[in-house]
Amino acid sequence: MIKIGNITLPDFPLLLAPMEDVSDPPFRVVCKDNGADLLYTEFISSEGLIRDAIKARRKLDIFDEERPVGIQIFGGDEERMAMAARIVDVTNPDLLDINFGCPIKGIVNRGAGAGVLKDIDLMVRLTEACVKSTRLPVTVKTRLGWDDATKNIEEVAERLQDAGIQALAIHGRTRCQLYKGEADWSLIAKVKNNPRIHIPIFGNGDINTPQKALEYKNRYGVDGIMVGRAAIGYPWIFREIKHYVQTGGMLPAPTLAERVAVSRKQLRRSVAWKGPKAGIYSMRRQYLYYFKGLPGFAELRQRLVTAITIEEAESVLDEILIKYEGFEMVQEPIVLKDYHENCAL
Known part of the structure; x- marks a missing residue:
């Protein structure tokens, strides 16, 4: 310990x-x-x-x-x-x-x-x-x-x-x-x-x-x-x-349902803590990472990052589950973004 x-x-x-x-x-x-x-x-x-x-x-x-x-x-x-x-x-x-x-x-x-x-x-x-x-x-x-x-x-x-x-x-x-x-x-x-x-x-x-x-x-x-x-x-x-x-041993990649559920939880908590506008805005950078590897995702991603209400964002998350039902997620390499002067990590 x-x-x-x-x-x-x-x-x-x-x-x-x-x-x-x-x-x-x-x-x-x-x-x-x-x-x-x-x-x-x-x-x-x-x-x-x-x-x-x-x-x-x-x-x-x-x-x-x-x-x-x-x-x-x-x-x-x-x-x-x-x-x-x-x-x-x-x-x-x-x-x-x-x-x-x-x-x-x-x-x-x-x-x-x-x-x-x-x-x-x-x-x-x-x-x-x-x-x-x-x-x-x-x-x-x-x-x-x-x-x-x-x-x-x-x-x-x-x-x-x-x-x-x-x-x-x-x-x-x-x-x-x-x-x-x-x-x-x-x-x-x-x-x-x-x-x-x-x-x-x-x-x-x-x-x-x-x-x-x-x-x-x-x-x-x-x-x-x-x-x-x-x-x-x-x-x-x-x-x-x-x-x-x-x-x-390696765990299997998180399923699409897991990714949607966790991104939804973070979205809801973000809105509850920051308020609807700031809470939705702060989630936009996250979606690319949550759903990396989904083919043909550009249109849904664009709708996610331009949603202005939590209802809109949640509706797109529902659509993701429907559109990619049965799709098996694979382990994608995690690329570390080079923040340089833009991040205080």
Whole structure:
């Protein structure tokens, strides 16, 4: 078992990565249904929380069926991060996570996210400020370093552990890589194998198949894996990884009925949480992934992504079941979209 504060996770837990404009409660719930062991919110600005910004406050919404769930914050000012940590504490998540990995230019230029990788002393002070300001276990998600010349994750891991964090998730790229190239897990393994490190170490980056998850588990010895982009529109990735790790066998692809049912659940919860307009709009990016592999799907997909009411969208989902009755879904490769500056994964 893996322990983070009072949270008990199974051996080799699977974590859903915090993804901006993706990891909202409707998406988190369908991932939880399909095997995710620990969920994280979208990242939240410490400045926004303090100013009582509506969007930032809404991201604090969590629901019991998601637990355990962590709220992730970012910022570059110690006092404001401490204040944000106290606000998060009141909302009663299971843990508080600090984002030191977001590569987006607007965040980095404000001295937050991956921008803090340039100043390890500041990273430590920000972490200590949060640890001292909350009763929650504090964890961190970060990258290998700022660039190839400053891959200082081993030093960072030791110092953040000394500052009081209780788990560390590491994305196997530098900030300057964004999402280009292949994630390098060798330095993640060095952190895990460091005799000074006693907190759980979770690896993140490029996991898009059960086979790769098991290979990386065995090769790099991490305590668990954080899955991000591969879960978008395909929450079944979690159950498939778990089954493969436990049995060495592949589960069959989710049926069309399963895909419709899960996309419908996410749609309904999205509308209930965000309202009809925003809820429907936020689902549009998901449909391509949910129904990847259906032949002749262009017309129905176009109707799904242009539906303006939940009734319209649900009607198209019904049509999908009728049109493709008896169609056997096959396992399609999960292609990791290269977000670059557009995603805070």
